[in-house]
Amino acid sequence: MLTWISQQAKWVIYIFIVFILAGLLFMDMSQLQTDKTPPIAKVNDEVILQTEFQQKLQQVMQAQAGANLTDAQTAQLRQELLNQFIQERLLNKVVANLDLSGSDAELWQDLVQDPIPGVQKAPIFQTDSTFDPAKYQAWLDTAIAGSISDPQLVQYREYLRNQKIPQKQLQILVTAGYHPSSLEATWSAAHRESRFQLWVAQASVDSFQAQTPDSAAIQAYFTANPDSFYVTRDLVKLSYVALPIQPSARDERSANEWASMLVNQLKEGADFAELAKMNSEDLVSSEKGGEVAEINAWGPAFAQAATTLDSGKIVTEPLRTAFGWHVIQALGKTGTKDSVKVKVRHILVKVTASTETVDSLVLALKSVKEGVDAGKSISDVAKELKYSVQVTDWFGKGDEVPGMGFMQGLSSYAFVNTAKRKGDEISSAVLQNKAAVAVFVKSESISAGSRNIVPFKQNITTALMNKARIAEAGKYLQSKLAEVQSVAKIDSANRNAIAKVTLDAIDNGSFEGFVPGVGYASPTLYKALSSQKVGEWGSVLDGSRAAVLLKIISKTDPDPAALQAAVAQEVSSSWMYGGYSMFGDYMKNLQAGAQIVNNMDLYFAE
Numbered sequence: 001m002l003t004w005i006s007q008q009a010k011w012v013i014y015i016f017i018v019f020i021l022a023g024l025l026f027m028d029m030s031q032l033q034t035d036k037t038p039p040i041a042k043v044n045d046e047v048i049l050q051t052e053f054q055q056k057l058q059q060v061m062q063a064q065a066g067a068n069l070t071d072a073q074t075a076q077l078r079q080e081l082l083n084q085f086i087q088e089r090l091l092n093k094v095v096a097n098l099d100l101s102g103s104d105a106e107l108w109q110d111l112v113q114d115p116i117p118g119v120q121k122a123p124i125f126q127t128d129s130t131f132d133p134a135k136y137q138a139w140l141d142t143a144i145a146g147s148i149s150d151p152q153l154v155q156y157r158e159y160l161r162n163q164k165i166p167q168k169q170l171q172i173l174v175t176a177g178y179h180p181s182s183l184e185a186t187w188s189a190a191h192r193e194s195r196f197q198l199w200v201a202q203a204s205v206d207s208f209q210a211q212t213p214d215s216a217a218i219q220a221y222f223t224a225n226p227d228s229f230y231v232t233r234d235l236v237k238l239s240y241v242a243l244p245i246q247p248s249a250r251d252e253r254s255a256n257e258w259a260s261m262l263v264n265q266l267k268e269g270a271d272f273a274e275l276a277k278m279n280s281e282d283l284v285s286s287e288k289g290g291e292v293a294e295i296n297a298w299g300p301a302f303a304q305a306a307t308t309l310d311s312g313k314i315v316t317e318p319l320r321t322a323f324g325w326h327v328i329q330a331l332g333k334t335g336t337k338d339s340v341k342v343k344v345r346h347i348l349v350k351v352t353a354s355t356e357t358v359d360s361l362v363l364a365l366k367s368v369k370e371g372v373d374a375g376k377s378i379s380d381v382a383k384e385l386k387y388s389v390q391v392t393d394w395f396g397k398g399d400e401v402p403g404m405g406f407m408q409g410l411s412s413y414a415f416v417n418t419a420k421r422k423g424d425e426i427s428s429a430v431l432q433n434k435a436a437v438a439v440f441v442k443s444e445s446i447s448a449g450s451r452n453i454v455p456f457k458q459n460i461t462t463a464l465m466n467k468a469r470i471a472e473a474g475k476y477l478q479s480k481l482a483e484v485q486s487v488a489k490i491d492s493a494n495r496n497a498i499a500k501v502t503l504d505a506i507d508n509g510s511f512e513g514f515v516p517g518v519g520y521a522s523p524t525l526y527k528a529l530s531s532q533k534v535g536e537w538g539s540v541l542d543g544s545r546a547a548v549l550l551k552i553i554s555k556t557d558p559d560p561a562a563l564q565a566a567v568a569q570e571v572s573s574s575w576m577y578g579g580y581s582m583f584g585d586y587m588k589n590l591q592a593g594a595q596i597v598n599n600m601d602l603y604f605a606e
Contacts, residue, residue, distance in 0.1 A: 038419050041082060042597040043089040048082070050603060057081055071433070072406030075606055079398065082600060083591075090590050095166040098173070102165030107157065110165055111140050174586045175579035180570060189566035193558035196509040196529060199551040201484045202517030202543065203473040207500040210468035218460050222453040229456045235394045235446045236414045239378050241368050241387045242404065242438035243361045245353045252351055259318035259325035259349040266314050272329050275347060281324065282348040290345035291331070298323060298346075306330065306344040324350040361437045365430045369439045372427040378441045391443060394455040397598075398606070407431045410440060412601040419602060466545065473547035474540045476500060484549055485537055517546035524548075 039047035060081060069077065102110070112133075120131040127135065180188065213221075222229060247255075262275055273289030280286035285293070292298070295306045299321045309315065309330035318325040331343035364385075371381035382389045392401050397415045400406050413428040428440040446452050453460075477484075483498050490505040497503070504516050511529055512521040519525070524541050528550050532538040537551045558566070600606055 038599050038602055039597075040599055040603065041086065042595075042599075043086050044093070044595050046089050046093070048085045048089065050599075053082070053085065056085075070406070071408045072400070075398075075406065075408070075604070078600065078604060078606075082598070086591060086594070086596060087587060090587075090594060091167055091170070092163070094590070095163075095170060098170070100166035100169045102161040102169075106165050107160050108140055110160060110168075112137060171579075171583045175582050178575060178579050178582055180575050182567065182571060185567045185570035185575075186563075189563055189570050190558060191511045193563060193566055194510060195556040196506070197553040197555075198506040198509045198515065199487075199490055199537075199553060200504040200506065200516050200518075201477065201480075201498075201537075201549040202502050202504075202546040203477040203480075203500055203548075204502070204517070204546045205466060205469035205473055206545075208469045208472040208476070210465045210472065213461055213464040213468075217464060218457060219453065221460050221464060222456070226451045229451055229453060229460075231446055231448055231450050231452050231455065233396045233448045234415055235396055235448075235455050236392075236442060237394055237444040238392045238401075238414060238440045239389055239443045240392065240438050240440040241365060241378065241382050241389055242436045243365060243387075244436050245358055245361065245432070245434065247351045247353045248357045251354050251357055254354065255325050255349050255351040256318060256320075259327055259347070262327050262347055262349070263314065263316075263318060266327070266329070272314075272345060272347075276345060279349070280347040281350045282346070285346065285348075288345075290329075290347055292344050292346055295342055295344060298326070302326060302328070302346075307342050309344070318349070324348050358432065358437065362430050362432065365437055365439045369425075369427045369430060372439075372441055373425050378427070393458075394446070404438065405433055405435060407433050407438065409605040411606045413440065414442065415601070417599060417601050419599060470542050470545070470547055474542065477540050477547045477549060481537070481549070515548075515550070517543040517548040518550075519544050 037050050040050045040053040041048045057078065060077065064077070115136065119125065119136065125132055125136045125139070262279060265275065266272060276286050276290030280290055282290075285291055292306075295303045301319060302321050305315060305319050305326075305328055309328065311330050311332040314329045315327065318327055320326075325348070327347040327349075329345050331345060334341050334343060367385060368378070368381050368387065371384070372378050379389050392404075395401060397411050399411075401410065409429060409431050413431075426441060430437055430439050432438070444454075446455060480498055480501055484501070484503075487494070487497075487503065490503045495503050502516070506513075506515065509515060509529075511526055514520050515525055518528075518541065522544075524543065528538055528541060529552070532550065532552050534552045534555055537549055539549075541548045541550065
């Protein structure tokens with residue numbers, strides 16, 4: 001019987017593990033090939049071959065077919081895939097160094113607890129049209145944990161034994177010291193379950209001004225906190241000229257002419273629903289033959305046109321709104337006299353910049369590029385051509401330029417790979433996205449591995465000004481202490497009774513909850529709730545963006561039975577959430593400490 005089950009179940013395994021096996025087999029074969037192209041990346045001493053990466057990327061892209069990914073999303077997908085490869089290499093190295101391996105018992109248990117996806121629906125494991133664990137486990141005893149010769153099954157068994165299960169073992173090792181004692185669990189549960197009724201008075205920093213700190217104050221802050229300003233990756237600033245992509249008058253006429261042609265086709269008897277499905281750029285309504293769910297969503301002009309049309313009639317000419325040109329047909333009115341709903345359908349023709357319009361912008365910026373590459377400054381060239389020059393903030397590889405969004409090819413220009421042949425061009429190519437075309441020139445750069453004040457000046461300025469404003473808010477709140485203490489109750493009527501002070505009442509506060517002006521689960525909140533006397537206003541506290549006074553009206557300790565249940569839950573499983581976070585931190589630190597060479601830009605315009 002077991003032999004028959006094993007033979008009949010092979011097709012199930014082939015279907016559900018083919019993807020995993022393809023990847024594993026390809027990786028094994030790729031190591032035997034001589035690939036003379038630079039690897040897509042290096043992780044310490046191990047390479048990730050370009051062919052290996054492309055194979056997996058092709059599978060991922062096929063899975064995303066029809067998703068209409070933007071350039072930014074595609075780049076993000078490639079980077080996430082590379083991170084998976086990097087983490088896999090690092091984990092495999094750790095597993096090998098620790099000599100971790102899955103036993104037959106662990107392998108069997110993993111397959112019982114986490115069956116191969118879809119195996120529950122396989123007919124061979126059904127009894128009365130229901131998945132039968134006994135049949136599945138009987139097959140596992142012979143086909144997976146036992147002696148097998150089928151190469152596909154052997155490969156899958158080795159994947160479990162040498163990769164999946166050892167990584168689970170590693171996670172257990174990393175989080176082994178995280179189990180809470182009963183005393184720790186009691187403390188945690190008691191604080192989490194305690195409840196407070198609070199009154200809060202806060203003075204927001206938005207009501208107070210502070211002088212911009214001078215360079216000496218900024219330098220002093222940097223000197224006092226140097227480790228807070230460690231540059232972990234290469235940073236650059238770029239100067240650039242950008243021209244927004246906007247439809248021209250010709251593009252406007254072209255869209256209007258297309259919409260007018262659709263009107264004429266409808267007058268000649270064309271089917272509105274079919275035209276809408278083929279031509280409307282309102283993707284939501286086009287699938288329904290153009291029928292609009294809410295006429296007011298398209299603006300007052302659209303709503304007025306829709307309500308004045310007689311049932312079955314079509315507009316004599318296209319209607320222009322902020323969304324584009326609309327061809328509208330009335331479908332009648334429904335509802336009562338007091339609640340009339342107008343039914344209409346439309347075809348939307350958006351007004352977008354044509355290829356000719358974009359090409360003219362690109363051609364204009366090529367003049368900027370030519371001037372810069374000839375040795376002129378971008379400021380001088382832009383001045384001659386009457387363009388303005390802008391400067392980016394500091395940014396790193398893969399970041400979007402604030403205000404510009406993702407611009408394909410910019411990262412490859414700003415952070416040139418050392419393996420790439422250097423050209424004579426000073427400026428970037430003329431780059432574009434949906435919003436603009438632009439040409440960039442490197443302005444300043446900072447290499448990773450240093451403590452540098454330059455890219456953090458604005459952050460320091462903001463922090464110092466916020467601190468000064470909180471101090472001013474604190475002084476003001478202290479001056480209003482008598483008025484705050486005289487408040488007999490807090491409700492919506494007197495919430496803003498004191499100038500520049502907001503009063504709030506909280507009925508279900510906790511150590512881990514949110515308190516206006518203080519935030520969530522902050523040390524400031526914990527200290528106040530732990531030390532203040534019930535029934536009294538405390539001293540002025542510094543919140544994140546406000547000065548705060550708290551009054552504990554009442555405190556309710558957890559019910560003993562509820563506390564006992566919470567402690568049991570904490571000891572048994574709640575700590576595991578922290579364990580997952582700890583392993584996540586372990587992986588981040590493992591990757592941060594590795595020597596990684598990323599050659600992605602040799603193959604893709606990032």
